Amino acid sequence: MNIIAELSNLLGEKHVLTGADVLAYSTDxxxxxxxxxxxxxxxxxTQQVSEIVKLAAANRIPIVPIGGNTGLTGATMADGAILLSLGRLNTIRxxxxxxxxxxxxxxxILSNLHTAAAEFGLNFPLTFGARGSAMIGGNLATNAGGSNVLRYGNTRALCLGLEVVLPSGEIMDLMSxxxxxxxxxxxxxxxxGAEGTLGIITAAVLKLVPKPAAYGTAMVALASLSPALDLLNKLQISTGGAVEAFEFMPASYMELHAELFPNARAPFEKIHPVNILVEIGATAPRDTLPNEVGEIPIVDLLENALADMIETGEILDATVAQNETQRIEMWQRRxxxxxxxxxxxxxxxxxIxxxxxxxxxxxxxxxxxxALIDPAATTLYVSHLGDGNVHPTIWPSSASxxxxxxxxxxLEDVVSDLRGSFSAEHGIGISKLGSMARQKDATAIATMRAIKSALDPFGIMNPGKVLP
Amino acid sequence: MNIIAELSNLLGEKHVLTGADVLAYSTDxxxxxxxxxxxxxxxxxTQQVSEIVKLAAANRIPIVPIGGNTGLTGATMADGAILLSLGRLNTIRxxxxxxxxxxxxxxxILSNLHTAAAEFGLNFPLTFGARGSAMIGGNLATNAGGSNVLRYGNTRALCLGLEVVLPSGEIMDLMSxxxxxxxxxxxxxxxxGAEGTLGIITAAVLKLVPKPAAYGTAMVALASLSPALDLLNKLQISTGGAVEAFEFMPASYMELHAELFPNARAPFEKIHPVNILVEIGATAPRDTLPNEVGEIPIVDLLENALADMIETGEILDATVAQNETQRIEMWQRRxxxxxxxxxxxxxxxxxIxxxxxxxxxxxxxxxxxxALIDPAATTLYVSHLGDGNVHPTIWPSSASxxxxxxxxxxLEDVVSDLRGSFSAEHGIGISKLGSMARQKDATAIATMRAIKSALDPFGIMNPGKVLP
Known part of the structure; x- marks a missing residue:
């Protein structure tokens, strides 16, 4: 019996797609x-995942897990492989x-977990633009970051336990x-963060945090990044570390956004060099009116801090969201x-x-x-400034x-000189194999290879990814 | 040339101890x-560590790293092995x-790092009783916990980068x-957390945090643990998560302490069932007098919260430290x-x-x-209650x-029924090999073994520890 027939026996025909039906999965x-x-x-x-992997292992067929297909590194490209979609393992246990x-x-799906947690006044504090499609398995496989890492850490910091199907098909219970x-x-x-190269994550125990009872959200304009870091430090001190997000958009970002989204309401009358989206999250009792111990609402606290820095000239302009609609507008732009x-x-x-x-x-x-390599290239930057994480986009002058x-x-060389990393939150996939080979400590790569060989001796788990 | 002579050539004779000189290292x-x-x-x-490991590998001699010798699991026992003391790698780079x-x-030494960080108004927020002897390498090797995990996480959460000498003697640079x-x-x-079984940690990049500008510290007496958890939740909400420590000592602990330390000043006139040492750490501006935004000092905030719960009868008695001397007294008892x-x-x-x-x-x-196994046994409990971490001591009726x-x-069975762990913060060493064999997922143990064999094929790194 061929492998497709065996898979169909296992899962039912309609859950084994071939031919034209795989087209939707062929492109990132x-x-x-x-x-x-x-x-x-x-x-x-999980049991079916285990059976599929056992079948793949017996036939030495590569197997590539896929979640919401929102990755940016080509990590789910699967030529000749069984592409294993985790989409039906969608139960909040x-x-x-x-x-x-x-x-x-x-x-x-990440946003479904947000909704489920909100019912209890809680939050799973991992968030980014693709949250409506991205799945928890992919978040874990890539150790996803996003906009709230500053306060809550990345996916790794939010996970207590895992269930994993190993390359042998065995199920490993680490559900602490x-x-x-x-x-x-x-x-x-x-x-x-192993991107499916060591096994397939099928379930996890995740931490929840209290959902802030109120947010203070603002767009802040500055002349340069140095006063922006001052603002971050001041807000961290005055709120005891309650800054949830601190996102940087330069003038070129604001200009391109205005061009592509002409109906969006601009935060300021003119374009400023440095634009920060800052958000503070308050646990009670900072959320409402001044309370019996004399504390002030989070929005006032934010406005006070900004007013001080406007007076000293460190801040050029600022807009504080006065309601949820204005807050959503600010986030949409980002x-x-x-x-x-x-x-x-x-x-x-x-x-990076x-x-x-x-x-x-x-x-x-x-x-x-x-400018030395491709003077006609254009660029765009956006940054989780609070984490030192920058997403440069470069449009080269020609396709080469x-x-x-x-x-x-x-880019790597500049990053390396500054003791940075060529991969901050998106992972390696296939897009950064060259960077891994050039930049990562050779002994570390050899150690990773030894682990990969030990756990996946036939090399069937998402081959050709992560390790150069 | 025998191994001792080779080691002496490498390090100088006075740094290779044998015979009677090793006695100090023979007992935990x-x-x-x-x-x-x-x-x-x-x-x-690090270079010398690398040379020693290469020598040990070439001669297939086991090698056991040791730091401050403050472990509790026998993880540095080293029969017939080279015991490698990290004590001279004591530079803050x-x-x-x-x-x-x-x-x-x-x-x-952990407390030396505390002192160095304090000069900059910062803190390395790992702390426990043995901090005056325990070394960073041992803290990392065991993923040490302690009293402030509640706020800052364990050693793992406080480490950004590592330098490791592998079982081959190669130096791996992970110093992100x-x-x-x-x-x-x-x-x-x-x-x-691998306890030296995969390699020897020689250096690390560690996170520092702002040293709280003021502490609110109290001993609180309650009738049971349930209102203690209410107190913890109330304080976490009113301080935005600034509870640094929440330590539980039952009546039997207070009694034994009074007996062994008769000169210590008791916090309360009588012995209560549940005694909590709670500490809140304040970043500015909660540290001094009510400030311009109307916030109140941290000690008042703690006193207000306690007063409310004394009124409702949830708290039986409470003493707030009025100065550093009283604070130290409270910590000494713990x-x-x-x-x-x-x-x-x-x-x-x-x-557990x-x-x-x-x-x-x-x-x-x-x-x-x-009571069913050994009715005459006596017990003592002390707990990092905020982490669910309990240290039971049992004195059996006979040495068997x-x-x-x-x-x-x-004990393990009770812990397992409650979905707990038989090893919370001390590690496995040799003392919990039986527990590992009985309680840990067999697939997880097999995976650990595969990694161990891949990285340490000759089995020279701290053999006989961690893996049953």
Whole structure:
């Protein structure tokens, strides 16, 4: 019996897609990567994932897991492989508000978990533009970051336990619900961020946090990044670390956004060099009127801090959201970053991090280097400034893989000089294999390879990704 | 040339101890574990560690790293092995207050790092009783916890980068200084908590946090643990998560402490069932007088919260530290836990965690089970209640390894029923090998073994520890 028939026996025919039906899975959402999977399979539960992997292992057929297909690195490209969609493992197994945990399957869509947690006044504080499609399994596989890492950490920091199907098909139970658990090697963090190359994450125990009772959200205009960092530090001190997001959009971002979204209401009358979207989240009792211990509402606290810095001239202009509609407007502008970045081709989209006081010098240095390589290239930057994480997009003057690679190498060199990382929150996939080979410690790569060989001796799990 | 001569050539004779000189290293500090190392070596730097490991690998001689010798699980017992002391790698390579990081070698004593950070108004927020001897390398090797995990996380959460000497002697550079870094598998977390079985940690990039400008510290007496958790939740909400420590000592702890330390000033006139040491840390501006935005000092905030619950009868009594001397008194009582636990032999000391609302039922259930096994046994509990982490000490009625094992198995069973962990913050060493074999997922153990074999094919790195 051939493999397709065996898979159909296992899952039912309608959950094994071949031929024209796999087209929807053949291209990533940016249109940059395409591949030709052998078949797309849609298991219902962990047991079926295990059976599929056993079948793949027995036949030495590569297997590539896929969630919401919102990745940016080509990590789910699957030529000749079984593409395993986690989409039907979409059950929230348990919501335990008193323990502040959610036990969820890998196919749960991120925004669905937000909705489920909000019913208990809680939040799963991982968020980014693609939250309406991205799935928890993909978030874990890539150790996704996003806009609230500053306060809550990345996906890794939000995960207590995992269930993993190993390359052998065995199911590994690491579903700890504990904040302190030192029972042996930290396998959980090894599988988080491994992009499906060591096994398939099928479920997780995730931390929930109190949903802020109120937000203070503002757009702030400044002349440069240095006073922006002052603002961040002042707000962190006065709120005891309640800054949820601190996002940077330069003038060029504001201009392109106004061009592509002409109906969006601009935050300021003119375009300023540095624009910050800042958001503070308040737990009670800072959310309402001044209370019995004399505390003030979060919006007032934000306005006071901004007013002080407007008076000293450090801030050029500021708009505080007065209601949820205005807050959503501010966030939309930031979350349309992908629409801006991918609105013309060819593009090179990057994801780097540097110490946060080095973001300004990073941009200056890279622009200098780029001018030497491709003077006609144009660029766009957007940054989770509070994490030192920058997403440069470069539109080269011509479509040339060789030119793209030279641009990426120049970018890496600048990052490396600043002790940064060429991969901050998107992962490696296939797009950064060259960077891994050039930039990562060779002993570290050899160690990763040894682990990969030990856990996946036949090399069937998402081959050709992560490791150069 | 024999191995001792080769080591002496490498390090100088006075840094290779043999014979009677190794006696000081032969026994752990609790006196529970003893071993007979081949030699104790004291390298000066990472390069020398690398050379020693290469020599050990070439000769297939086991090698066991040791820091401050404050572990509780026998993880540094080293029969016939080279015991490698990290004590001379005690340089703080860099203090970078603006980036809030410290780059330190493995032999830096924890309290020395506290002192160095305090000079910049910062803190490395890992702390526990043995901080005056424990070294950073050991903290990392065991993923140490302690009293402030509630607010700041365990050692793993406080580490950004590592330098590791692998079992081959190669030096691996994972010294990232970034909060977002997704460049390949998370090797850092694999080596943290591996207790020297995968390699030797020689240096690390550690996170620093603002040192609270003021503390609110109190001893609180309650009738049971349930209102204690209410108190914790109330304080977390009113301070926005600024509770640094929430430590539980039952009546029996207070009684034994009064007996062993008769000169210590008791916090209350009588002994109460539940005694909590709570500490809140304030960043400015909550530290001084009510400020321009109407906020109140941290001590008043704590007193207000306690007064409310005294009025409703939830709290029986409370004492707030009025100065640093009183604060230190409160902490001393808690940090003398080891003196209490080890004051008579034989003892069984344990380190478990359960969901925090299960601590009460854990103690009740275990006492019931213990009464069936050894009715004359006595017990002591102390708990990082905010983490659900309990340290039970059992004094069996007789010295019998078989009886000890039955007690531990009963304890494990209760913990397992409550979805807890048999190892919360002390690690496995040799003391919990039986627990690992009985309680840990078999697939997880097989995966750990595969990683161990891949990275340490000759099995020379701290053999016989962690993996059953």
């Amino acid at each position: 959402w940016t249109g940059k990567y395409t591949s030709n999977p052998l078949a797309v399979v849609r298991p219902l539960d 348990e919501m335990r508000p008193e323990a502040r945990i959610a036990i969820v399957e890998a196919g749960v 619900e504990l904040h302190k658990d030192n029972a042996g090697y930290d396998l959980r963090n090894l599988f988080i 979350e349309q970053a992908a629409d801006l970045a991918f609105h013309k081709k060819p593009f090179v989209n990057c994801d 991090s540097v110490p946060l006081d080095k973001v300004e010098v990073f941009i200056l240095e890279f622009e200098n280097r780029l 893989p060789e030119l793209e690679e030279r641009i990426i190498e120049a | 500090w609790t006196g529970k574990y003893t071993s007979n190392p081949l030699a104790v070596v004291r390298p000066l730097d 860099e203090m970078r207050p603006e980036a809030r990081i410290a780059i330190v070698e493995a032999g830096v 200084e970034l909060h977002k870094d997704n460049a390949g598998y998370d090797l850092r977390n694999l080596f943290i 940090e003398q836990a080891a003196d209490l636990a080890f004051h008579k032999k034989p003892f069984v000391n344990c380190d 965690s359960v969901p925090l609302d299960k601590v009460e039922v854990f103690i009740l259930e275990f006492e019931n089970r213990l 390894p078989e009886l000890e094992e039955r007690i531990i198995e009963a």
